[in-house]
Amino acid sequence: MTQEWEAGRLDSDLEGASFDTLAVRAGQRRSPEGEHGEAMFLTSSYVFRTAADAAARFAGEVPGNVYSRYTNPTVRTFEERIAALEGAEQAVATASGMSAILAIVMSLCSAGDHVLVSRSVFGSTISLFEKYLKRFGLTVDYPALSDLAGWEAAIKPNTRLLFVESPSNPLAELVDIKALAEIAHAKGALLVVDNCFCTPALQQPLKLGADIVMHSATKYIDGQGRAMGGVVAGRAEHMKEVVGFLRTAGPTLSPFNAWLMLKGLETLRVRMQAHCASAFEIAQWLERQPGVEHVYYAGLPSHPQHELATRQQKGFGAVVSFEVKGGREAAWRFIDATRMISITTNLGDTKTTIAHPATTSHGRLSPQERANAGIGDNLIRLAIGLEDVADLKADLERGLAAL
Numbered sequence: 001m002t003q004e005w006e007a008g009r010l011d012s013d014l015e016g017a018s019f020d021t022l023a024v025r026a027g028q029r030r031s032p033e034g035e036h037g038e039a040m041f042l043t044s045s046y047v048f049r050t051a052a053d054a055a056a057r058f059a060g061e062v063p064g065n066v067y068s069r070y071t072n073p074t075v076r077t078f079e080e081r082i083a084a085l086e087g088a089e090q091a092v093a094t095a096s097g098m099s100a101i102l103a104i105v106m107s108l109c110s111a112g113d114h115v116l117v118s119r120s121v122f123g124s125t126i127s128l129f130e131k132y133l134k135r136f137g138l139t140v141d142y143p144a145l146s147d148l149a150g151w152e153a154a155i156k157p158n159t160r161l162l163f164v165e166s167p168s169n170p171l172a173e174l175v176d177i178k179a180l181a182e183i184a185h186a187k188g189a190l191l192v193v194d195n196c197f198c199t200p201a202l203q204q205p206l207k208l209g210a211d212i213v214m215h216s217a218t219k220y221i222d223g224q225g226r227a228m229g230g231v232v233a234g235r236a237e238h239m240k241e242v243v244g245f246l247r248t249a250g251p252t253l254s255p256f257n258a259w260l261m262l263k264g265l266e267t268l269r270v271r272m273q274a275h276c277a278s279a280f281e282i283a284q285w286l287e288r289q290p291g292v293e294h295v296y297y298a299g300l301p302s303h304p305q306h307e308l309a310t311r312q313q314k315g316f317g318a319v320v321s322f323e324v325k326g327g328r329e330a331a332w333r334f335i336d337a338t339r340m341i342s343i344t345t346n347l348g349d350t351k352t353t354i355a356h357p358a359t360t361s362h363g364r365l366s367p368q369e370r371a372n373a374g375i376g377d378n379l380i381r382l383a384i385g386l387e388d389v390a391d392l393k394a395d396l397e398r399g400l401a402a403l
Contacts, residue, residue, distance in 0.1 A: 010034055019085065019201070024266045027080030029073070040259045041073045070247040074255040078262050079231065082221075085200040085265070086213050088233035092242045093258060097196065097216020098124055099251035100230030104192060104212060105161070106249070107241035111137030113160040118145040118175070119372045120168035121194070123362035126369060142372065145173050146305065151180060155187045165194040166205075167309070170321040170357050170381040171296045171374050172197075174305045177312060181209030190238070196220070196348075201272040202315040212238060217253075219348025220318075223264040223271055227257040271350075271386070275318035278392070279384040283320045285393060291330075291403040293378070296321040318384045319347060321357075324403055328377035331356055334399035335380065340387075341395050347383030352392055355381045 010030040014022060028038055046065040048054035056062040065071045075093050083091040094100045109115065117129055119142040129140045139158075143150040145168055155162075162184045166175045177193060184191040192212040193205035199220045205213045215221055217229035230253070232242050246252065276299070283297035295302075298309035299316030309316055324330050335343055335354055345355045355361065362375045370376075384392070 014084075020269055022081065022084040023201075023268050026084035027077040027262075029077070038074065038077055038259060038262050041068075041255050043072075043255075044068050046071075068255065069250050069252050070243060072255050072258070074262075075253050075258040078253070078258040078265075081262065081265055082200075082215075082231050083233050085204075085268075086195075086233045087200075087204055087206050088213065088239075089236040090239035091231055091233035092239050092246060093217075093253040094230040094232065094246065095251045095253055096228045097194075097214070097218060097230040098128065100214045100216070100232050101125060101128060101163075101194075103242050103245050103249075103251060104214065104232055105133055105138070107245040108190070108238060109138060109160050112139075112158060113137075114139045114141070114156045114158045115160060116140075116151065116154055116162045116189075117142055118164045118168065119143065120145040120171060120173045120374065121163070121165045122169045123357075123365050123373075125163075125165075125194075126373075127364055145175050148176065148179055148183060152183045152187075155183070155189060159187060159189045161190050161192055163192045163194070165197070166203075166312075167197045167298060167317055167319070169197065169361070170319060170379070172298045172303065172317070172319060172321065173296075173374075174298060174308050174312065176308055177205050177208040177210055181211075184211075185209075197317045197319055198313055198315070199268060199272060201269045202276070202317065203313045206234065208312065211235065217261050218346070220272065220275075221264050221268065221348075222257075222261050223267065223348060223350065225346055225349035225351065227260045229253050229257045229261055272315060272318075274386055275384055276315040278386070278389050279318045279320050279382075280316060281389050282382065282384055282392060282396070286320065286322050286396070289400055291325055291400050293323040293325055319381065320384060321379060321381045323376060323378045324380060326378065326403060328356075328358065330403050331378050331380050333402040337398045337402035338395045339398060340391065341382075347381075349383070350386045352385035352387055353383045355383075357381050 012025045057064045057066050079091040079093050143154045181191045190211040193210045195213045196216045212234035214232045280299045286292050287295045297320045341352045341354045344353045345360045358377050
């Protein structure tokens, strides 16, 4: 066992490194053991050299690990890698995507603040604001995602945050992030972008002017449906507050899950390229099917924001939603007729998934809330994985035959 650092280079010099290199190497600091792969630090606490050392670390006077609720070397490696990929000063990992949203709001907002949330967001995001955060004195309004004039008109003197998904779940609606950031900043508010559907491989909202970017790392960052996780990234002044919330409230990412997500990041760009290529082919194919009323995919020229997606993103993502003729009964028949695609609401997996948003991911919303979000009973969401496209089409043909 190596007892101390010896002469020589163990860590990589990443100055000027490109995205793919950062995705593989950023954030890693090798121990005196000289391990090539990232180490898993499966420990809850840390040993201090002296009582004075312990006191200084707990007080934040000197850097170092304190307690794995908010300081862990494996989690730190994941955080630093995400920060590098998103172009952020700092990132903070959390237990899930929903806890990432909670951490942002609880650390940066106070009772009496006003928050604007796009009406085109994940159903649980609306539930978090409506059922829980409003109890503590937050007021919330829901503008239409792409309506920049509507966002500007909805901002109040006490508006603290604007929160969007772009692309949105599940209809692939977009907002002009640069323009919305300018609107928010002119009014003294912060713009938060959920970048889950694109990942930093396809879109970097901070470079477009957003203040904070967040992910459900459970999705494409892990990439194989193995683990739960979330992450928040932005300027250090804001992330300091998020760390404070994490230290106190404890929605902590486990070191093991952080390690899994580090492995996921190593193949992020190549996976997203493959996801996007297959999703585009499936979207084009679905648009030609007589039983399909409408396809929602920003890569299609028929999408009303296709030009914005081309300008703002490096790819169109892997989520393809479509409406079938015949309402909920037809949508359920379609889903039940498939034999290979997984019936589940998760996405970002190597395995393609199919879901009925109105009765699953958005099922806890009221009928009016679903209508506001554009979630119809005949809507089906596909999250395209990495299977052979011919096999996916063959399975979807079973669904079409059931209409």
